């Protein structure tokens with residue numbers, strides 16, 4: 261068994277969220293349709309999801325989103341895709357197996373990425389969902405999609421998945437080092453702004469049924485199965501570990517959740533409301549980082565760096581310092597390499 265595994269060819273697929281093909285309204289609409297019709301993103305029954313997405317959201321949102329995308333688009337296209345390609349190229353120089361990329365939505369899709377590997381004779385793939393924290397709308401949907409594609413199109417390949425890595429020392433050290441380098445000399449608070457999710461998603465993915473979204477039941481939970489699946493817990497734990505590593509007092513750290521959509525209750529506190537209230541509480545000089553994203557994207561470059569900054573300054577803040585994501589920093593590529601290699605080696609254990 262082990263001999264056979266050693267003979268088969270291995271490869272790596274890095275998976276990120278994906279962006280529209282272009283900033284045109286029809287391309288943005290097509291992208292949003294695929295994204296929001298995902299049952300792990302808007303988790304209503306198909307008919308209600310279609311009524312909400314196609315009947316309401318897609319009638320008004322695409323032109324606004326297209327305008328926002330225009331402000332971050334570069335000569336290389338979408339920042340999220342361009343950065344993922346840079347990670348791929350750097351990783352490729354460090355490992356002796358082929359590395360491809362795939363996006364959960366739009367192109368290059370997960371299927372395209374797997375096909376490119378299979379065409380190179382690969383039959384064992386390490387698939388890395390590029391999300392530090394687990395969520396139904398990120399890690400889970402990537403794995404579901406990859407399994408659907410594998411079963412339907414490539415039934416003879418094996419896939420090992422890199423697990424969420426929010427609590428791995430190598431990642432925390434890397435993130436802390438990266439933040440440390442970019443922190444301004446004087447700051448009143450360091451804000452960790454994570455992408456939000458509806459509260460309902462937190463309860464839905466908790467196998468232990470113990471999460472009550474309050475500090476004792478969520479952040480400090482000792483229930484392993486809860487902690488492995490609770491996005492909120494994992495976000496707070498990421499921040500806690502980073503501030504400890506940086507030696508920043510707890511009182512100087514703020515955790516918040518951005519980018520909510522629709523009328524459902526999302527996990528709190530909300531980033532926009534926080535930015536509007538902290539100046540009156542004495543936070544005039546703010547450093548802000550977005551650790552749910554490994555690569556800068558619309559949500560960091562526009563929603564935080566532009567809109568968030570405006571909200572903060574308008575509310576009386578004086579200095580707003582955005583700390584970029586890990587992007588293609590060498591120290592982060594080293595972490596990606598280690599996490600992938602662990603799963604490459606797991607093929608030998610079968």
Ligand SMILES: C=CC1=C(C)c2cc3[nH]c(cc4nc(cc5[nH]c(cc1n2)c(C)c5CCC(=O)O)C(CCC(=O)O)=C4C)c(C)c3C=C
Nearest residue numbers: 277278279301325340395397455457521552553557558559
């Ligand atoms: C990092 C983790 C992410 C989670 C969790 C997440 C949940 C989530 N997102 C939406 C709706 C939208 N998100 C949009 C953009 C977007 N979201 C993420 C990541 C997470 N989303 C990224 C990296 C991006 C940027 C993509 C890019 O091309 O740069 C958008 C599109 C933009 C817009 O119109 O505002 C929507 C819509 C929901 C509903 C959700 C959880 C249920």
Ligand SMILES: [Fe+2]
Nearest residue numbers: 455456519559
């Ligand atoms: Fe999102």
Ligand SMILES: [Fe+2]
Nearest residue numbers: 471478490493
């Ligand atoms: Fe929780």
